[in-house]
Structure formats: structure tokens, C-alpha cells
Amino acid sequence: MANGDDPALGREIIVTRVLDAPRELVFEAWTQPEHVKHWWGPKGFTTPFCEIDLRPGGVFLRCMRSPEGRDFWVTGVFREVVAPERLVFTDSFADAEGNVVSAADDGSGPDVPVERLITVTFEEHAGSTRVTVRHDGLEPGAERDLVSQGWASGLESLAEYVVEAA
Amino acid sequence: MPSDTLDSTFAALADPTRRKILARLASGEASVKELAEPFEMTLPGVSKHLKVLERAGLISRGRVAQSRPCRLEAAPLREAADWVVRYRRFWEQGFDRLDDYLRELQREEGEGGERG
Numbered sequence: 472m473a474n475g476d477d478p479a480l481g482r483e484i485i486v487t488r489v490l491d492a493p494r495e496l497v498f499e500a501w502t503q504p505e506h507v508k509h510w511w512g513p514k515g516f517t518t519p520f521c522e523i524d525l526r527p528g529g530v531f532l533r534c535m536r537s538p539e540g541r542d543f544w545v546t547g548v549f550r551e552v553v554a555p556e557r558l559v560f561t562d563s564f565a566d567a568e569g570n571v572v573s574a575a576d577d578g579s580g581p582d583v584p585v586e587r588l589i590t591v592t593f594e595e596h597a598g599s600t601r602v603t604v605r606h607d608g609l610e611p612g613a614e615r616d617l618v619s620q621g622w623a624s625g626l627e628s629l630a631e632y633v634v635e636a637a
Numbered sequence: 638m639p640s641d642t643l644d645s646t647f648a649a650l651a652d653p654t655r656r657k658i659l660a661r662l663a664s665g666e667a668s669v670k671e672l673a674e675p676f677e678m679t680l681p682g683v684s685k686h687l688k689v690l691e692r693a694g695l696i697s698r699g700r701v702a703q704s705r706p707c708r709l710e711a712a713p714l715r716e717a718a719d720w721v722v723r724y725r726r727f728w729e730q731g732f733d734r735l736d737d738y739l740r741e742l743q744r745e746e747g748e749g750g751e752r753g
Contacts, residue, residue, distance in 0.1 A: 492739040513730040550752040
């Protein structure tokens with residue numbers, strides 16, 4: 472993260488991976504609930520619920536369950552759907568009914584943006600597929616939002632371990 | 638954030654004794670002697686851990702010559718828990734799982750076991 476000192480650049484995330492599968496299949500794995508349930512989320516998480524209305528303006532709602540059994544609902548709206556090349560969608564925390572949960576609800580403050588914009592591209596190279604996920608830069612408040620939502624990771628557990636032991 | 642800072646934070650946090658020292662400091666500053674007691678460690682033993690924590694910027698030492706009390710510096714910890722890192726991990730781990738799943742799917746297809 473060479474750009475980490477520059478807030479504007481440092482807040483954009485790009486993650487890319489080459490997968491040994493044809494593009495159509497990779498696109499399906501991303502966009503069909505029965506596939507998504509098999510792999511979405513970090514290690515140890517499950518996806519007990521997933522609905523996807525795959526069209527511009529269509530809504531998705533997904534539940535990720537942490538290894539500790541905590542549920543994280545995420546919803547969003549597709550801005551672009553170009554099968555099997557490109558997806559652009561918003562991404563927000565939600566409740567089980569699909570209502571966007573605003574950061575104001577957990578005390579982070581009404582100014583915190585609750586919506587992320589994510590672009591996913593699928594490029595085929597000789598039977599393999601390069602998938603690139605790009606998060607557009609977030610407002611500074613958004614990180615408080617994410618942190619307060621308790622995104623699970625070893626790092627966070629460490630930080631929590633120290634804070635909770637106080 | 639500079640990755641070398643993150644590396645030193647990771648390295649410092651990798652040791653259980655150092656994590657316990659940080660947990661103790663989360664409730665307030667303490668002298669080396671006070672930190673050594675619960676761990677049944679020698680003062681030089683604790684001092685070694687404190688040096689690692691200090692280098693990683695996770696603690697600072699007071700200027701009172703005799704006791705030089707240690708206190709927790711939370712900023713690097715917060716940085717380590719930064720959402721950029723977390724989101725990156727989120728996607729990397731998702732990709733790992735997707736990779737496994739796609740292999741499984743294609744193996745099944747190869748064996749003639751079609752599946753939706």
C-alpha cells in the first residue's frame with residue numbers, strides 16, 4: 472500500500488485474482504444465488520440467504536454468517552450489468568428485511584455515508600478469468616461505519632482483545 | 638499506511654505475552670516491575686518485549702528516570718484494524734473460496750456429474 476499516506480488514493484481498494492475457469496462460469500458463480508451461497512465471504516463464513524435480481528436497477532440481499540454465528544446483512548442496487556464482463560453495484564449494510572441500516576443507528580453519526588460503490592470486471596485469458604474488484608474511495612466516516620459493524624478478521628479480534636481487556 | 642509499520646505491528650502482536658502486556662496497559666499505565674509480576678518474568682525479559690512494542694509504536698515510555706511507566710498507544714492498533722486492510726482480506730479470502738468452488742464445479746462437470 473504505497474499510497475497509504477495519501478487519503479484520497481489510499482481509500483480506493485483494488486483486489487484482483489486470476490481464476491482457472493471460463494468467464495461465463497465465473498460470472499455465474501458471482502451472480503446466481505445457488506452458486507454464491509457456496510463461496511461468498513471470508514473463510515469460515517456461510518451465506519444462509521441470498522437473493523439477486525440481476526438487472527440494472529435490480530436489488531440484491533445477502534446474509535453472511537460469521538463463524539461465531541453473527542449475521543451480517545448486505546443489500547445493494549445494480550447500476551450496470553454487462554454479462555459476463557462487468558458488474559457495478561452499491562453495497563450497504565442492511566437488516567433482514569433489506570432496509571439499509573444507517574450508521575446513525577449505531578451512534579456513529581448521521582454524516583457517515585452508508586453506501587459503497589463496487590465495480591467488478593471479468594476478463595478472459597486463454598480459458599482463465601481475471602476478476603478485479605474495485606471499491607471506490609470512501610468518505611472518512613465510512614471506516615467508522617465498517618469498524619462499528621464488526622467486520623470479522625483476525626486483526627480486528629486482536630484489536631478487540633486489547634480493548635475489551637481494559 | 639506504510640506496510641513496514643503494519644509489519645512491525647503484526648510482529649509485535651504475534652506474541653501472546655506482548656498481547657497480554659497490551660491488555661494490561663489498556664487499563665492504565667504501568668511500570669516495568671508491575672508488568673513483570675503477573676507473568677513471573679524477569680525484568681530484562683519484560684524489557685525485551687517492551688522494546689519490541691515500543692519499536693512498533695504500540696507503547697510509549699514515560700520520562701521519569703526510575704520507573705519509566707509504559708502506556709498504550711492505540712493508533713497503530715487502529716491502523717492494523719483499518720477497513721482497507723480488512724476489506725482486502727475480505728476479498729482475498731472470498732477469492733480463495735471461489736477458486737476452490739470453481740475447481741470443484743469443473744471437476745464434477747468433468748466427471749459427468751452435472752450440478753446447478
